Ligand SMILES: Cc1cc2nc3c(=O)[nH]c(=O)nc-3n(C[C@H](O)[C@H](O)[C@H](O)COP(=O)(O)OP(=O)(O)OC[C@H]3O[C@@H](n4cnc5c(N)ncnc54)[C@H](O)[C@@H]3O)c2cc1C
C-alpha cells in the first residue's frame with residue numbers, strides 16, 4: 001500500500017465576516033483513502049495538537065447526498081471527472097504533491113466556516129416552483145399514464161442532480177443555470193409535470209435571479225465539473241421552455 | 255407498565271383486512287378550522303419526516319420542521335439504492351396485500367405486530383401512485399409501464415426502483431412536496447438545527463430544544479405535538495453503511511424523558527458491502543441487494559486456494575468452476591442467492607470463519623456476475639439476430655445489459671476499490687446497515703409519552719427481528735404520507751381548545767438549562783483523546799460482541815467495557831472550539847455520548863433475549879446445522895425498555911405478540 005506525503009494549502013475562515021487565509025499542513029495518507037478520509041487524518045492530527053479541525057461538509061460519503069463541497073486544485077470536487085469529493089480517492093494523487101483546498105466561491109453561497117458554505121439559495125429556488133402540485137392521496141393508479149421509456153430516462157438524467165453546487169462554483173459568472181435547468185427538465189419531460197411547466201420555469205428563473213446567481217455565458221465549465229454528468233442540453237431545454245412559456249402561454253410570474 | 259397496541263375495541267373486533275379502514279372511518283378527526291390553530295413539530299426530513307411534514311401541511315396544520323442538515327434533501331434516505339416494495343401485482347406473479355404482509359412477518363421472524371404490518375402492506379400501493387404523480391422517475395418497460403424486480407426473502411417481483419438511486423428519487427419527491435408547503439407558508443423549515451431534547455408539559459410532549467448549528471445558540475420551540483422521524487442508530491457501531499451523521503440523539507433524549515426503547519438489539523447486518531480495507535476507514539459502502547438478483551455468492555472450496563488469493567498469488571479467475579462453493583445456493587436451494595439478509599450474512603461469516611475468505615483481511619466473499627453476463631449476452635445476441643456469436647461478443651453484449659441494470663453500483667465499486675467488477679468478481683462482506691429496534695409506538699405511531707410520535711427507522715414497528723430489502727422506504731413513506739396524518743388526529747382532537755403552547759414556560763426554560771449544562775460539561779473536560787477515537791472504540795466493542803453473533807459471556811463482558819469506556823470519555827475526551835459557534839466536533843461529542851448509553855442498552859437487550867431470531871443470533875440458541883433457533887414460548891414479545899439512568903438497570907416492559915392470522919413456523923429458506 002503506498003504512502004503519500006502531502007502538503008495541504010487549506011482555506012481557514014472563522015465565519016462569513018472574517019477574512020480567510022490559506023494555512024499549510026503536512027499529512028500522511030495512503031492511496032486507498034478517500035479525500036475526506038485524508039482530511040479526517042488531518043483533523044485528528046490537529047485535535048491531537050489541541051488545534052481546531054478544518055470544518056467541511058459531508059454525510060453520505062457515497063456521492064449521493066451532495067453535502068461535500070470544496071474546490072481542490074481549482075476544481076470543485078477535485079480533478080477526477082464525474083466524481084464527488086467523498087468518492088475521490090487518494091490513488092489519484094502522488095507522493096509529494098501540494099494540494100490546494102478551498103471553499104466554493106460564489107456570492108450566493110456565503111462561507112459559514114472554513115470549507116462550509118451556505119447553499120440555502122438552492123432550496124429557495126425549488127420552493128419557488130421545483131415541484132408538481134399534488135397533495136397526498138390525490139393520485140390515480142401509477143400505471144394509468146404510461147411514460148415512454150426513453151422519455152422517462154431523459155427526465156431521470158435531470159433528476160440525478162444532487163444539489164451540490166459545483167456547477168455554480170465552476171462558473172466564472174457563478175451561474176446556477178445547470179442546477180435549475182436539471183430540475184426544470186426533469187419535471188417538464190414527464191407528463192405529470194407538464195401542466196405547471198410554464199409557471200414553474202418562470203418562477204424558478206425569477207428566484208434564481210433574486211438570489212444573485214450570475215448569467216450564463218455558455219462557458220460549459222459547469223458540465224465539465226458536475227459530478228453527476230448533468231448535461232448543458234438541459235440549459236438549452238430550459239431556455240426553450242422559458243421562451244415558449246412567455247410566447248405561447250398567458251402565464252406570467254412577476 | 256402494560257403495553258398494548260392501543261387498537262380501539264371496535265377495530266380489534268373486525269378481521270385484519272378491515273382494521274385500517276374501520277380505524278380510519280372511526281378515528282376522531284380535527285376540523286379544518288381547528289387544524290389551523292394547531293401546531294406540530296416534525297423532526298427529520300428523511301422519507302418519513304418529509305412526507306409527514308408535507309402531508310400535515312397540506313391538511314392545514316401549522317408545521318415546524320427540523321433537520322441538522324443544511325437542506326432537507328440531504329437526509330440519509332437519499333442514499334437508499336435498491337428499491338421500494340409495493341403489493342401492486344403488476345407482474346401478475348401472484349402478489350397481494352396478504353402476501354406482502356405474510357412475507358414481512360415471516361422475514362421479521364415473527365417479532366412484529368400483525369395489525370401494523372398488514373396496514374403497511376395495504377397502503378404500499380398508494381405510495382407508488384403518490385410518487386409517480388410527484389414525478390419520481392421509476393424504471394419503465396418499453397410499453398411505458400412500471401418495471402419491477404426481486405429482492406431477498408420473497409418469491410415475487412414487487413420491487414419498484416429508480417436506477418440505483420431509489421431513495422434519492424423518492425426523497426426528492428417528498429422534498430419537493432415539502433418545499434411546496436414551505437412556499438405556501440404551512441411549514442416553517444429550520445435547517446441546521448439539531449434537536450437536543452424534548453419538552454414535556456403536564457405529561458404531554460409539547461416542544462423541543464434545538465441547537466442552531468451555525469450560531470451555536472440553544473432555541474426553544476413549542477407545539478401541540480412532536481413527531482420524531484430521525485432515522486436509525488446503526489452508527490453506534492462506528493462503521494456502518496449509514497451516512498456519517500446518522501445518530502440516536504433525538505430518540506435517546508426522548509428515552510431519557512420516559513419514552514420506551516423497543517428491541518434495541520435488533521440490528522440488520524447487510525451481506526453485500528465493500529469490505530473494510532484499513533483503520534482509517536470512516537464508513538462502509540453498501541452494494542445493493544438488487545445485485546443478488548444476478549450475482550452469485552461463492553468462496554473457494556479449498557483453503558489453499560483461499561490463502562493463495564489472500565496473498566495475491568491467485569485471483570478468482572484462477573479458481574475452476576468445480577473448486578468453487580456457491581454456498582448460498584448449496585445451503586438454501588429454494589431461495590439461493592436471494593435468502594434474507596440475516597441468513598446471507600451469517601453464511602458469509604461462517605465461510606470466512608472457516609478460513610475461506612478472499613480478502614487480505616480474510617473477511618470477504620465473492621459476488622460474481624460472470625454467469626449473468628454470459629446469460630444476458632447470449633439472449634441479447636439471439637434477440638439481435640447475431641448467430642454464432644463469439645464468446646467475446648457475448649460477453650461484450652452481456653456487460654452492456656449488466657451496465658444498464660447496475661452501472662452506477664459497478665462504478666461506485668470501482669471508484670472505491672480500484673478493481674473492475676465486470677472482469678473480476680466483487681469482494682463483499684457483511685456490515686451494519688439498519689436498525690429494526692427503535693422507539694416503542696402503538697398502532698397510532700405514538701410513543702408511550704402522549705403527543706410524542708415516532709416514524710420511519712426511528713420507531714420499532716414493522717420489521718420485527720429482520721427487515722426485508724426495499725421495505726424501509728416503504729415503511730417510512732407509509733408512516734409519513736398515509737398513517738400519521740390520520741392517527742395524529744386522535745391525539746390532537748383532544749387538544750382543539752388548547753391555546754398555543756408558550757415556549758417561555760418554566761418547563762422549556764428548565765430543559766434548555768439542562769441541555770446547556772450537558773454541553774458545558776463536554777466542553778469543560780479538556781482531556782487528551784479525540785471524540786472520533788472513542789467512537790471507534792465503542793464501535794469495535796459493539797461489533798465484536800453485539801454484532802453478527804452474540805453470547806451471554808461476550809455480552810456481559812461488553813457491558814462492562816462500555817461502562818468503562820464511557821467513564822474514560824467523560825474524563826479524557828477533548829472537544830475543540832467553543833459552544834456558541836459552528837462546531838461539528840461538539841455535535842459529534844453529544845452524539846457519541848448518547849451512543850454509549852444506547853450501546854449499553856442494546857447489550858442488555860441482547861443478553862435478555864436468549865433466543866436467535868432474525869438479525870439477533872445467540873450462539874446458545876442454534877440448531878445442529880447452525881441455523882437460528884427461535885423460542886416462541888419464552889420470547890414471543892417486544893422488549894420495551896425504560897431507561898432509569900446510568901446508575902440503575904433499565905426496566906423491561908413486555909408487549910406480547912399475538913398471531914391470529916399467521917401460523918408461527920420455523921423460518922426456512924431451504
Ligand atoms: C446505503 C443504504 C441503502 C439503503 N437502501 C435501501 C433500499 O434500497 N430500500 C429500502 O427500503 N431501504 C433502504 N435503506 C434503508 C433506508 O434508506 C432507511 O431506513 C430510511 O431511508 C430511513 O428513513 P427515515 O426517514 O426514517 O430517516 P432518515 O432518512 O435517516 O432521516 C433522518 C432525518 O432526521 C434528521 N435528524 C436526525 N436527528 C436529528 C436531530 N437530533 N435534530 C434534527 N434533525 C435530526 C436528519 O437530519 C434527517 O433529516 C438503505 C439504507 C442505507 C444505509
Ligand code: SF4
Pocket residue numbers: 160161162163164165166167168178179182225226227228229230
Ligand atoms: S447540476 Fe451537477 S454540479 Fe450542479 S448542483 Fe446538480 S449535481 Fe451539482
Ligand code: FES
Pocket residue numbers: 057058059060061062063064065066067068084085086087
Ligand atoms: S458526502 Fe454525500 S455526496 Fe459527498
